[in-house]
Amino acid sequence: MTAQAVALPDPARPTLGPLLRLAGPVVASRLGIMAMGVVDTVVVGRYSAEQLGYHAIGWAPTGVVLTTALGLLYGIQVMTSQAIGDGRAQETGAILRRGVAYAFWVGLTAALVLMLLGGPTLHLMGLEPALANGATPVLQVLALSLVPILMADAGLFWLEAHGRAVPGMVAMWGANIVNLVLNLWLVPGNSGFPVDGAVASGWSTALSRVALLLFIWGAILAWAPARRYGVFRKAAPDPRAASAQRRVGYGTAASYFIESAAFGAMSIFAGWIGTLAVAAWAITLNVAAVIFMVPLGLASATAVMVGRAHGARSPAGVVRAGMLGFGVTSVVLFIICIIVGFGNEAIAAAYTTDAAVRGMAAAALLLSCLFYLADGLQNVGAQALRARGDVWVPTATHMTSYLLVMMPLGWALAIPAGLGVPGLIWSIIIASLVAAVLLWGRFWWLGRTSSLSRTSS
Template structure:
């Protein structure tokens, strides 16, 4: 049985992984920035400032994924137009996406600067944690603008199947971020110790450099000349609507999931700073595997978009199912790793025994939700490739905000199960999303196959 399945999908495994691996590394870049921030602060600035990183990342990630989601609307459209060999349309889409993403970035910065920095005082968090959090959040707010420029050119290149370039930019960006972060936080080479705000400054510098390098590469590389012949900075209402019709629902999908985890972090913050720091450790590690799964899902979007553009539904389904197989194997491996290394991994972040003890428990729960987290993000990726984004958005809202967070509150706060109970609620939300999205994929692809068959017969 397994041998027969492997033979059937072997070529799809190879194609998907070849496309996915650079995206995985690139996607990890976003998470590794925050992971590096947590590690540096945890070792050089202490538990209170680590809790501040947890609070800021929980709030900022929600804002960040709104921007990333809008930018992501470009990728399936580029993949579909490339599949149809409409090269000039790719350049027009890029120019409109750049304008949309810049406007989005300015709006998100203003939202953080004038709204979130004030709101953070009134959500029941430890006052010392809030005091450390504010300057860090201020730097991250400014970094949204260069990040969205980077995302524009990254999503364009990846939609065309050029995935290695963003990977290399992300790798070098993270190296620079870590080096500068240690220098600023610890205080080296005559610079006064900056604490947690030092990692905010290093992240801003890193993202400015990444945006500069990626934009210059795309605009000057010979690989993209055929695609950017019609690139002209401007705004076309019809093309902008096409991008937003996909980007806005994707942003909401990200927002519903990330806001659920952000909401969980705020609930945990009302329990205590130690629990909040432990949550940051466990969620950071889980986020690493999630972003790797997200890279596989992005590759699934590109392959699905290409096959959808060509009208090749047989390859579309097989490629998508192969992505499900890959993610199940990968997430099963990471689940086992989290379970058996649960008491060791927290030492990467901190030496506080209280934080380590709680984080070790959470990593066992994280081991279970790895499978559901991976399959739901692949399901979303495949459906995006077909332009199916509205129903999946409703599914994510139901899974996280009708089921996940209320159940987490019931178990964690009402029934006094603490941080573990909140995580059980999140796990059940992920399970719900995973199952409903797979059902949607099966229904959608089988309906398309029937529709294409009827068209051919008439």
């Protein structure tokens, strides 16, 4: 893990080459995050459609908590990028140290809450008792893994802000190998340990996240400049900087919570439809989540370049970096839509051998192509806005789009209107379009005013 950092020599004049060189390994790293979920879903789905339902429901609340907690850590990447652009790279070690301590306590608190309240909450949601009972131990095992995954991602965000995305990518895919081996060993129930199915897959994920933590921090330890930047020495207290770092995280976490909670609600609605619908929705959502990792990686790369231009006080650089991210994301997602549209049946068949579930999932995957582009662009737009110091407008936009539009519309179309899983997808299409238009409209408007405010102020 000794790859050189991606060179971004002039933050005030971002160009396509550096964006692509940074985005490539960042996208690969984000795909690695979801590859764990794909392996879990495929292995469990081929083992048992019933166990796949347990896995989907158990993942829903833990996914919401994990995504929200990752949002709290986003200040690491934003503040590090801005400090580098402003010529203050020596301060970035303190940013990481604050972020790691924060990650530990956030993860520990979230794990305890999920362990104690997750199971009873599933029963209160009106799910079938057997489904809630089967999902509860899955939820509890996944909750245990929150501390290592959050501490690992804190280091990953910091490395990426320094342009060192390749070590993070290698670490992520190394953890994926661990996850794959453990899934194949534990899920069938022949390992000698008293676990199988969805619970066994949960343990595979938990152990692979511990491996990721070791890999990421090994990469930081091996990078000599990390010592120069103060990663391994105690920094002087800086309440103002710590507060600014948390403020970035608050806005991002609120957005992530709103969006992930809304998608979690879609899983609950699917549970109300029936077991087969849950399985088909799990496949659809898993594929969408994997695809979403592409614009999520592009959004991180875009945000690094926007943040550096912001730190360098270059309004033109901020706009150019944002629009480069918009253009690359549009092209890449259009290609992905074509691939999924023509390969929907093969993708569904890879997830399950159940004919009924496969048919429902294939139809849902075809329809899902309509929201991939809008959903990806809204994420890139939100991250670009946060990187230039506009923290709370993306949160308000997500509240409008996903809480006020998607959730009620998803319930209405899927349940009373009787559209089932397609009704859930139509609600996502509409909400994502609303969010994309509002966020990029905001970015364009701020670009015209050429107003830059320092996040740390």
